[in-house]
């Protein structure tokens with residue numbers, strides 16, 4: 340892994356974080372995202388409690404799997420353990436995007452999964468949006484609770500917390516987080532004006 344590649348990862352993390360903030364998937368300093376450099380065992384991740392509006396490439400942090408800072412002048416995201424557990428347990432995952440996007444998070448608060456009501460859910464989310472059990476914010480258990488679902492799905496709703504989306508690349512993980520929110524928004528609207536119908540063959 341060259342330093343050029345790590346710089347490219349830092350740029351991608353920065354630009355995607357700003358995009359997610361602009362798209363209102365993250366409020367305040369909530370949410371966090373990362374890319375995993377598996378050959379080095381290093382995670383390129385957003386800093387803890389840092390304003391997305393003024394965030395620059397130098398503010399992105401690189402940590403090892405124990406949370407030691409390899410590069411950067413800030414603490415890593417307070418939810419770094421969740422990212423690390425996902426990378427440790429899911430070899431196909433190369434990036435994690437975690438948001439508290441409002442529509443999806445409201446279903447997470449209700450512990451209410453979202454059935455397959457939209458065609459995009461099949462290719463992008465791999466089926467219905469399931470709920471992972473609640474765990475204390477910042478603990479490794481948050482990630483461990485999501486792993487069984489993320490083995491089969493590209494995103495899940497974390498009880499009383501938010502959304503975690505994964506992908507082989509950061510672009511994919513980001514798109515999955517966008518579809519999780521879009522799905523929740525449309526399901527919310529559909530519930531308010533009638534009875535949503537599940538796509539045939541997906542009524543599990």
Ligand SMILES: [Zn+2]
Nearest residue numbers: 370418500501
């Ligand atoms: Zn969170």
